Structure formats: structure tokens, C-alpha cells
Amino acid sequence: MATNLDTHEHYHQPGLQHQFEDMRQQQESDSIGMWMFLVQEIMFFGGLFTVYLVFRSKFPMAFAAGSNHLNVALGAANTLVLIVSSLTMALAVHYAQLGKRNLQVVLIILTMILGATFLGVKAVEYTDKYKEGIVPVSGLNLRTPNVEVDSARNTSKNPEEQEKNSLDFPEGAHDTKGNKPVTEHGEEKEYVNRRGNFLWEDTSLVVAAQQGNYLTDAEKIGYFENGEINAEKFRDKVRIFFWIYFAMTGLHALHMIIGLGVMAWLLWKAWRGTFTPEYYAPVEMAGLYWHFVDIVWIFLFPLLYLLGRHFLHSGGGH
Amino acid sequence: MAEHISENHDEHSHHTEGEHHIVSIPLYLMVFAVLVVGTILTYFTAQWDLDWIFPGANTLLALLIAFTKMMFVILFFMHVKYSSKLIWLTAIAGFFWLAIMFAFTMQDYLTRSAGVFTR
Amino acid sequence: MQNVDATNIDRVGNEPELNYLNNGSSVKSWLLTKDHKRIAILYLLSVSVFFALGGIYASFIRLELLTPQSDLLESGTYNRVFTQHGVLMVFFFLIPAIPAILGNFLIPIMIGAKDLAFPRINLLSWYIYICGGAFTLWALLQGGVDTGWTFYTPYSTTFSNSYVMAVGLGIFINGFSSILTGLNFIVTIHTMRAPGMTWFRMPLFVWAHYATSLVMLLGTPVIAITVLLLALERVAKIGIFDPAIGGDPILFQHLFWFYSHPAVYIMILPGMGVVSELISNFSRKKIFGYEFIAFSSIAIAVFGFLVWGHHMFVSGQSIYASLVFSFLSMVVAIPSAIKVFNWTATLYKGQISYDTPMLYGLFFIGLFLIGGLTGLFLGAMGLDVHLTDTYFIVAHFHYVMVGGQVLAYLGGLHYWWSKITGKMYSEFWSKIAAMIIFVGFNLTFFPQFILGYMGMPRRYASYPAEFQVLNIFSTAGASVLAIGLLMPLVYFTYSIFFGAKAPANPWLLPGLEWRTSSPPPTENFEKTPIVTWEAYDFTEESGLDLENARNRLRAPLA
Structure with missing residues (x-):
């Protein structure tokens, strides 16, 4: 990092910086x-x-x-x-x-x-x-949706409500159909955490x-x-x-x-x-x-x- | 005036003396052993119920062990034992100021409206 | 003396060809410089910009307060304006002003070193300062912040819709600049002193900066972590300070004032250092009670950490804690008083010359005295309940910060201007400016003591009509003050281009900084000096024949 400003002679002891005496x-x-x-x-x-x-x-x-x-x-x-x-x-x-x-x-x-x-x-x-x-x-x-609750809601006859649910919890709704986050040994996890709370x-x-x-x-x-x-x-x-x-x-x-x-x-x-x-x-x-x-x-x-x-x-x- | 000059020299020679001390490997290993034992000790003492002494005795004991471990690291791994007085002073000052922050904050919390935070 | 040519006291024009200013003129040679003197100039320019911005906000505040109604600015805007005034002035002007400009330039010279111990870190801290400043300015352009410079929770975390985060991060970043500067100074003062420059031969300016650096190093990290938690609370909605879910807003005040109270000593201690120089040197007399002044700086730095709770008397803090904090606040007045007594004792029977820097030095003593004593009113628990958040507080800390630090800064700038630039400014205009500043300052802030005592609260855009007369006084004073502050800008700039060339030692003083050319060479001294004299030694032991030189020149520069 020596710039053109350092016009004076260095001792050139390895690692010695110019401002120090020794x-x-x-x-x-x-x-x-x-x-x-x-x-x-x-x-x-x-x-x-x-x-x-x-x-x-x-x-x-x-x-x-x-x-x-x-x-x-x-x-x-x-x-x-x-x-x-x-x-x-x-x-x-x-x-x-x-x-x-x-x-x-x-x-x-x-x-x-x-x-x-x-x-x-x-x-x-x-x-x-x-x-x-x-x-x-x-x-x-x-987000770990509870399958039963979700599927129960999603089978609701009212299409508006169904849409609202899926809008509310888009990831949850998706997860119930696709990959199953709940089952590791075939059973559900104890908790539901739809909002990631x-x-x-x-x-x-x-x-x-x-x-x-x-x-x-x-x-x-x-x-x-x-x-x-x-x-x-x-x-x-x-x-x-x-x-x-x-x-x-x-x-x-x-x-x-x-x-x-x-x-x-x-x-x-x-x-x-x-x-x-x-x-x-x-x-x-x-x-x-x-x-x-x-x-x-x-x-x-x-x-x-x-x-x-x-x-x-x-x-x-x- | 001459006194001042010699004082300055003393300070410098003191520093040089500390600069190149090399701690031996067996000592490092011993400190290491103390740290490992300390860790194991903290782990097991935390399982004992010491609340019969006073509530929070477990935490105090754990902190004491942690403090001991810290002293070993500072003194030997960080070479403070072999360093100049200024380094000692610096290290102590750091913890002293931390203590000020703890003490003066807690003097508020512990004395609020007739001991809201007492048991 | 050994290496100082006594005949060069009034030498003009035969300095070495190369000094730090003409040693390279490319942009790179300035922006990548490791020379503490050039970095000081960089700071001078950037700090001045922030001072001007803070000043513009101040003038908006005063204009708004000309009338009882909030007519120029509506309340929301007014909140932003006074907040930004506070943030810019406190974090980007008052804290770096004297240490980063004058301290940076002078500490190595005063102790006979080639540079600070860590020149690269010094440059880094300027870049960090610019970075933090840019962050803050960006936030201000976006719409600014309206929490007050204190950022009290839960308003700042939960309710404010302004750019708290960005400004907070600006302050966080800027904090590291201050930490690194402090670290650099401490190490430099410990290890870089020239042969013979013992602790008790250092100028008191250096002692004051040592104490300041201690505060910077020990206090600033706490505000950094506090602001970080504040930011986390806004971004990630953690709730350590949110009372709605069990958090504790008063804890924020504890952490904030743990730094921000000692920080007011960061803002005044360097000023005290400058004034010690001015009073002693312009009285041509060794300072009275050198050791007392030196150690009182350290005492202020240490005790300053024990009194932060006096900002929280009405916050819900325990009354017992308040008692302790109140008592210790009274104690911290002692070292400040020691300084004032010693300065006045130095003046006694001194050969006082009323050059511009000395005018500022004398103004400082008077104004700091008022500011300090009103501080005792506020430290008293009973009276504080009446005065909290009134204009009394505003007047108090402006007497200390402006009447103290800003005047000391201006005094120092005039005093060392010839050393920094190698040019002489106009003594006539600078004296006029000093007078105008003094009058304008008092006219601005003295009425505020009365307003505050009458109960006018701070931080409101409107006020009851009966307060208007005093507010008009205050605004009129602010206009005078503004003119006074603009004048140095003109005659300093003029001096750079048309000023007379400065001799190495224009005031005929014994300090080490006057024993090198003006402006100094890049490595400060042609040869490392060997110090054999005490600070402020006007006798022949200083190695300079000051008496004869003075007689020859006859009433120099007056």
C-alpha cells in the first residue's frame, strides 16, 4: 500500500510500518x-x-x-x-x-x-x-399444516369459503395436496403451525x-x-x-x-x-x-x- | 525532570520483558484440561437441585465455574500473565465497566416500588 | 535546544519545499492518504457539511417558533426537522468535530510522533464516518425520522412510520468510526510519544483527548448494540422493548443513556482541552494546576459513566436509583469546577493578549459555567420534575454544546488555522465574527431558560401566545448567530487563497506543534524531537528565546 507519498527511506525490516521507530x-x-x-x-x-x-x-x-x-x-x-x-x-x-x-x-x-x-x-x-x-x-x-383440519375445511361445500381458505393459507393448502410435511413415521405431528407462529x-x-x-x-x-x-x-x-x-x-x-x-x-x-x-x-x-x-x-x-x-x-x- | 525520564524508561523496559514470553506446551495442555473439566463440571452441577441454598444458586455456581475457565483462558492462552501492567489494567477495566453497566441498571430494577422484582 | 533551531521562531519563507499539503495533489493522494493531517482535512470538510445541514434544520426550527401557531411547518414535519437537527448535530458534528479534526491533526504533532499508531485504521474510520453519514442522509432524503434524537421506545419501534431503521443504522455505522478513532488515540498516546515526552509533559489537549477516547471506546459499543436491537425490533418484530408483550421500554433508556450521557462528555472534554491550551498560551503563563486539570479530565470520563439515570427521573425509574444517580451527578460537577477554577487562576497575573482564539476561550469559560450550573438544577430530583422536557433543558445543553464545544472548536480552528493551512486569516474580521457569535448565541438561548422555567415544553411546533415575545428574541438571536457562523467560512476561505503566509510560530508559543513548519511536512518533524521542557513553559528552559523574539516583533499580530 505504499503510495507515492512515502518519499522517505524505509528501514525495510519486514513488517515494520513507517510511523514506528522500531x-x-x-x-x-x-x-x-x-x-x-x-x-x-x-x-x-x-x-x-x-x-x-x-x-x-x-x-x-x-x-x-x-x-x-x-x-x-x-x-x-x-x-x-x-x-x-x-x-x-x-x-x-x-x-x-x-x-x-x-x-x-x-x-x-x-x-x-x-x-x-x-x-x-x-x-x-x-x-x-x-x-x-x-x-x-x-x-x-x-409452516406445518394439520392435514385433517385442512382437508376438512377444503372439502367444505361452499366454494367461496374454500377459496378464502386457500388464500389465507396458500402454502398450507398447497402442502395438503403435494408433499406431506406431517408424516415422518406415518403419523401427524402434534402441532399445527400455519402462520409460522x-x-x-x-x-x-x-x-x-x-x-x-x-x-x-x-x-x-x-x-x-x-x-x-x-x-x-x-x-x-x-x-x-x-x-x-x-x-x-x-x-x-x-x-x-x-x-x-x-x-x-x-x-x-x-x-x-x-x-x-x-x-x-x-x-x-x-x-x-x-x-x-x-x-x-x-x-x-x-x-x-x-x-x-x-x-x-x-x-x-x- | 530526570525522574520523569527514568519513569518513561522503566515503562518501556517493562513492556519488552513481557513481549517475547513463550508459554510451554505442557502448560497449554494443562490449561486445556482445566477447561474441559470445567465444562463437564458445569454440565453435571446444573442437574443438581441447589435451590435449597437459595433460589438461583445453580446459576451462581455455573457462573463461578465459567469465570474460572475465563481466567485460565485470559491468563495463559491470551498471555496476560506475562504481559505489561497496561494490558492487565485494560482487561480489568473492560470488566469493571461491564460491572458498572450491570450494577447501575439493576439498582433501578431491584429497588422499584417496594421490590416488584423480588421473590 | 537539541534539534530545534531557536532562531526560526519568527522565520518566514524558508520552510522545506515539501509539506503535507503540496506532497501530492491527485484525488487518490487525498482519498487514499494515510497521513493523519490529510485525514483531518477530509474530516474538516465532511464535518462542516453536516454542521451546515444541521444548521439549516435549526434555522427552520427557529423560524417555525416565531409564531405561536404551527404555520411554517405542520407538526409532523416539525418533528422530523428537530429530530434531524439533533441527529446530525450530535452524531455527525459534535462527536467528531474536535477529536477527528483537531485531535487527528495535532495529537501526533503534539507528542512528537510521525503519525498515529494505526494510519490505515484512521483512514478507515473516516470512510466509516462517510458511510454512516451517507446512510443517514439517504434516510433524510427519503423523508427522515421523527422520533427525536433519543429514539425512545416503544414509539420508535412500534408506532413511528419514519425511517428509523436507516437512520439507526447510520448511527450504528458511525459509532465504529468513533470507536476506531478513540482506539487509535489511546494507543498513540501510550506508545508513540517522542523521547522525553513524559505523561506529565503532554499538553492538556492530549490529556483531554485521552479521556475522550476512553469514553468513546467504552460507551459507543453499547449504543451500537442498542440500535441494533431497535432495528431488529422494527424489522424482525422481536419485542425486547415492547411493553405489550412483556418487553421493557425503560431498558432501552438505560442502554441508550449508558452511552449517550458519557457521550456528552465526548462532546465537551475535547473542548476543555482546547480551552486549556488557549487560556495558558494566551496568558503567556504556565497553566495553574496542570495535574489537577489532567486528572479531572480522567475523572469526568469515569464519573460520567455513573450518572446516566438523571435523564430518567420521570421515566418510572426506581426512586432509590434516582437518588443515587442524582447524588453522583452532583459529584461529577466537581472535576468540571476544578477546571474552571484552574483556568481563572491561570488568567490571574497573566500577560493576556486578546487574540481571536483567546476571545473564544474566555467566552467558553463564561458560557460553560452557565451551562454547567444549570445542569446542577436539572440533576436535582425535585426541580427536574418541573423542568423535564421544557426549554430549560434545551437552553442548558445548548449552553454546554454550542457555548462550550462549538466555541472551543472555533477557537481551536482559529488558533491552529495557520498551522493547518500555512496561511493567516484576517484578525479584524475574525474578532468581529467572534463578538457577533457571542451576542447571537446568548440572545438565542438565554430567553429559552426563562421560557423553560415558565413551562414551555420542547418538541412542539405550536405554543401558547404568552411565550411569543421571548421566542422572537430567540429567533432574532439565531439570525445573528447564523451570520456570525457564516463569517468564518468567508474569511477562512479568503485566507487560503489570499492570506499572508504563516510563520512557523505566529503566536510565539513553546508547544511542540509550533516547532515545525506551517504547514508541517508529511512526517511532522524533520527529525524526531527530544523533549526536555514541561508543557506551557515560557521560560528559557523551553529552548526557545520567546521573550526576545516578542520584544523584537513588538505586539505581534494584534
Whole structure:
């Protein structure tokens, strides 16, 4: 990127930029700069963690219910995948410091594979939620029409009504005739989700908490209508959990994707043997970023996947 | 004046000392082992019912484990243990500001109209 | 001294042939430059455009408020006009003005570095700024936004039909420009100081920017994520801030003000830095209480993060939280007061020369004092209930933002104009302009204190007839202010083409930026300077024979 403006002589130590006096100053600047960047990342995620904290303290039961519905095995597996990738990254930095090109390249590739695995598992989880109809954004879920209800409606004698139905739910009407989304083992799925709505009926945790008398005051207002548990109102609170879940894991996944991009660039550089024991700052900086993303997940895993796990094992009460 | 100059030099020499530290592979593996054990531990402790201590004890325990894991990553994988004071300060400042955001937001929610959000 | 030729103090005309301005003149050499000085010029041009646009919206507001009825603009349009005035002025003028222009240009020179630590990131942050600005301007052309610059939910998420998303994304993008600038400054100040340039020899301008950068770095990401959630709420209909389904609109206010309150310190701290320079240098006296001013900047930056709740006294926030926030708001007045006391103590027995920059410096002290003290009224919980959302607030923050930051910005621009362009502006016209601005500003905003106290609410296109007299005053003042603000545009432009060539050190001052040619060479100094003197050292220890030079020139430039 040297332009015609740089008329002065460079020292031409590899990687030394013109504004610095020597390599030490550059290295120091790079590492402080990267840490400053990580601090702003902490605050960036911090906003979401604050949102989480506020709603978790208001509606713990809704959060427990939502959390219990996540696939904890996949979450735990992903945690391990990320930890291993952190190790490979740390080792990549280690061999960059020692100037061993081949090991660097291998370890960077391993890190990338592990990162991609993480994203793959995440995609599987998202797909599951989408199919189950619990993506909290209205209309974004898989539409799964109930065959019987639809065919009953469509056999209605009144042609106008029939047309109205098919206009209302064009996908549903189509699906009843064409491919059968409902039958995997020959039987129907339990639910109908024609508009792709968020579905949630299970209020057992509220019942248990009411019996155990540990609802928060916000929950006493938030889940009940005329003294009765209102499934719709509870569903809205569970929905908040899933919004936060998708926002946090989504932002984290975005950081992973950016990380993979950085790794690809790093791989190219390492492949060309750019890094020496004197100049390996980019590897180290990328490493810091990667570890940071790992740390975020270290917190996301228990906060999102493991809330209220114990309710499942103690029968939902005390 | 001379005092100022020497102070400046101290700061620089301190940085150089930290810059080239190479962490040994066995240490990396040990940290890795701690992280794996921590993950497994979080998973199993989450199944226990700790609400008899106080409601939310499970979450607190999980956060403690997560915090320990984080410290290992920061200190060893991210080399903070071997870095200059400025890096220490930076890392601490980041979490301190996060704590400000949590604490000052929650001081509102936790004290609203005679404890709407208490149990 | 070692590398500074003491005889070049009043040297004219024998600068090196090549300086940063004539070192390449192609469009590419400007748009792909990594020179912090050229990037500062890019910022100067683009920030000025946004300032002008914000000013046009302001004049529409004042014209509408000339009469009690909403006759020039109907209410909906008026909402958009004041929102756009706020958005443009806050995010695209006040926040980048001093740091990105003066800070960018001067910090490396003041600490004796060749450039910022990350020149490419510096250029990137200008492009991000332009990108965010373009996004916002596009939204404004489409019809704009009517939520107020605060974007309060649920109005902004659920009800507003304007371009909240596009403007929000513009602010989101722009935020990263500010983060990267702050990051660059912090690293530069830590690692790029010239030999001998210790922390306590840095000019206070640099200290102020260090504090500002801390706020930028720690606060801005929070507004970024908040705006992102707002956008998600509009696009994907998630409902974290929607009270109808259990969301929490007050949480938005918490997150918003977590950034936006510290952001007002982003908008005033650099101004305080400029004024510290002006007061000390034009009093020809070492600043009184250097360490106190330096650390009060840091204290403001830190305490600024603990007081955001004073914007939310009437929002339904817990009364106990309000108590804490109110108390801490009083505490944050202390470091500001320390600065004002130290500035006035510096003036005492100084050899004050009333050059244009100094006029702005003195105006700043007075106006900031009024703005700051009325801030204490608003921080008091009881009084705030009466004054919330009245013109009292509007007057208060315009005294701080315009009377403080804009005047400091103009003062700084005049002060360093010769260094930036290498040309001298007309001292006569600039003094006239400064006076007009001062009179116009007070005439515009002082009546608003009274209006607000009488209970005139902000953000309405119409008002009861009894408020009209004071509003006419205010609008008249705004016209005077507008003339005053247009004058620098004329004489600055004139000076670029016809102005006298500036010497390296036109004011005969000891700072490092006056020890290189005007305009400076691309690498700032021909040789890395070695610093052996304290900041604002007017004695012979500074290595410059300022006393003799002054006697020789006799009443320079006055």
C-alpha cells in the first residue's frame, strides 16, 4: 500500500510500518490496540448481557422453560469444540513464535475446521428450532399444516369459503395436496403451525413455581390473567428468552464467521512464510480475538443452556 | 525532570520483558484440561437441585465455574500473565465497566416500588 | 535546544519545499492518504457539511417558533426537522468535530510522533464516518425520522412510520468510526510519544483527548448494540422493548443513556482541552494546576459513566436509583469546577493578549459555567420534575454544546488555522465574527431558560401566545448567530487563497506543534524531537528565546 507519498527511506525490516521507530514499538502498539478492541467487544456483548440480566431477573421461570428446551448435548459438544479450537489457536501462536511454518499452517487449518464445526452444529440447532416452530419471530417458522383440519375445511361445500381458505393459507393448502410435511413415521405431528407462529403450551414450571411459592412479583403479574395461569402470556415471556438466545448466539456466530475470515487471511500469510520469531503479531492478535470469542461462549453456554436444568430432574419442584 | 525520564524508561523496559514470553506446551495442555473439566463440571452441577441454598444458586455456581475457565483462558492462552501492567489494567477495566453497566441498571430494577422484582 | 533551531521562531519563507499539503495533489493522494493531517482535512470538510445541514434544520426550527401557531411547518414535519437537527448535530458534528479534526491533526504533532499508531485504521474510520453519514442522509432524503434524537421506545419501534431503521443504522455505522478513532488515540498516546515526552509533559489537549477516547471506546459499543436491537425490533418484530408483550421500554433508556450521557462528555472534554491550551498560551503563563486539570479530565470520563439515570427521573425509574444517580451527578460537577477554577487562576497575573482564539476561550469559560450550573438544577430530583422536557433543558445543553464545544472548536480552528493551512486569516474580521457569535448565541438561548422555567415544553411546533415575545428574541438571536457562523467560512476561505503566509510560530508559543513548519511536512518533524521542557513553559528552559523574539516583533499580530 505504499503510495507515492512515502518519499522517505524505509528501514525495510519486514513488517515494520513507517510511523514506528522500531519493531518493539510496533509490537507494543499492536497488542495494546488489540486489547482496546477487545474491551469495546466486551461492552458490545455487554449490552446484550444486560438485557439478559434484566429479563432473567424478572422472569426466571420463563427462562428456565426456554432453556430446558434447548439441546444441551449439542451446546456442550460445541463448548468442547470451541475449547479445542482455542488450544489449537494457542499452539499456532506458539509455533509462530518459534518460527515453525508447517506446524503453524496445520494448526490454523485445524482451528478453522473446528470453528466451522461449531457453526455447523449451530446451524443444526437453529434448524431444529425453526422446524419446531419456536423461532420467536412471527412468520419465520416452518409452516406445518394439520392435514385433517385442512382437508376438512377444503372439502367444505361452499366454494367461496374454500377459496378464502386457500388464500389465507396458500402454502398450507398447497402442502395438503403435494408433499406431506406431517408424516415422518406415518403419523401427524402434534402441532399445527400455519402462520409460522411461535408455539408454546407447556406451563408446568409456572404451576410448580406457584406451588413452591417462588414466583417473582413480575411473574405474578406477567403470567396470570384473573388469577389463572395464562398460557399466551407465559408464551410471550418464553419468547423473550428465545429472542435473547437468538440475538446472543447470533452475534456470537457472526463473530465466529468474521474470525474464520481472519483465519483464512492468516493461513494465506502463514503459508507464504510471512511470520518469523521477530514478526508474528498478526497471529497473536488473531489468537486474542479467537480466545475472546471462546470466552463469550464459555458464559453463553451455562447462561442459555443450563438454566433450570435441575427442574427436569427434580420433577419441577422442591 | 530526570525522574520523569527514568519513569518513561522503566515503562518501556517493562513492556519488552513481557513481549517475547513463550508459554510451554505442557502448560497449554494443562490449561486445556482445566477447561474441559470445567465444562463437564458445569454440565453435571446444573442437574443438581441447589435451590435449597437459595433460589438461583445453580446459576451462581455455573457462573463461578465459567469465570474460572475465563481466567485460565485470559491468563495463559491470551498471555496476560506475562504481559505489561497496561494490558492487565485494560482487561480489568473492560470488566469493571461491564460491572458498572450491570450494577447501575439493576439498582433501578431491584429497588422499584417496594421490590416488584423480588421473590 | 537539541534539534530545534531557536532562531526560526519568527522565520518566514524558508520552510522545506515539501509539506503535507503540496506532497501530492491527485484525488487518490487525498482519498487514499494515510497521513493523519490529510485525514483531518477530509474530516474538516465532511464535518462542516453536516454542521451546515444541521444548521439549516435549526434555522427552520427557529423560524417555525416565531409564531405561536404551527404555520411554517405542520407538526409532523416539525418533528422530523428537530429530530434531524439533533441527529446530525450530535452524531455527525459534535462527536467528531474536535477529536477527528483537531485531535487527528495535532495529537501526533503534539507528542512528537510521525503519525498515529494505526494510519490505515484512521483512514478507515473516516470512510466509516462517510458511510454512516451517507446512510443517514439517504434516510433524510427519503423523508427522515421523527422520533427525536433519543429514539425512545416503544414509539420508535412500534408506532413511528419514519425511517428509523436507516437512520439507526447510520448511527450504528458511525459509532465504529468513533470507536476506531478513540482506539487509535489511546494507543498513540501510550506508545508513540517522542523521547522525553513524559505523561506529565503532554499538553492538556492530549490529556483531554485521552479521556475522550476512553469514553468513546467504552460507551459507543453499547449504543451500537442498542440500535441494533431497535432495528431488529422494527424489522424482525422481536419485542425486547415492547411493553405489550412483556418487553421493557425503560431498558432501552438505560442502554441508550449508558452511552449517550458519557457521550456528552465526548462532546465537551475535547473542548476543555482546547480551552486549556488557549487560556495558558494566551496568558503567556504556565497553566495553574496542570495535574489537577489532567486528572479531572480522567475523572469526568469515569464519573460520567455513573450518572446516566438523571435523564430518567420521570421515566418510572426506581426512586432509590434516582437518588443515587442524582447524588453522583452532583459529584461529577466537581472535576468540571476544578477546571474552571484552574483556568481563572491561570488568567490571574497573566500577560493576556486578546487574540481571536483567546476571545473564544474566555467566552467558553463564561458560557460553560452557565451551562454547567444549570445542569446542577436539572440533576436535582425535585426541580427536574418541573423542568423535564421544557426549554430549560434545551437552553442548558445548548449552553454546554454550542457555548462550550462549538466555541472551543472555533477557537481551536482559529488558533491552529495557520498551522493547518500555512496561511493567516484576517484578525479584524475574525474578532468581529467572534463578538457577533457571542451576542447571537446568548440572545438565542438565554430567553429559552426563562421560557423553560415558565413551562414551555420542547418538541412542539405550536405554543401558547404568552411565550411569543421571548421566542422572537430567540429567533432574532439565531439570525445573528447564523451570520456570525457564516463569517468564518468567508474569511477562512479568503485566507487560503489570499492570506499572508504563516510563520512557523505566529503566536510565539513553546508547544511542540509550533516547532515545525506551517504547514508541517508529511512526517511532522524533520527529525524526531527530544523533549526536555514541561508543557506551557515560557521560560528559557523551553529552548526557545520567546521573550526576545516578542520584544523584537513588538505586539505581534494584534
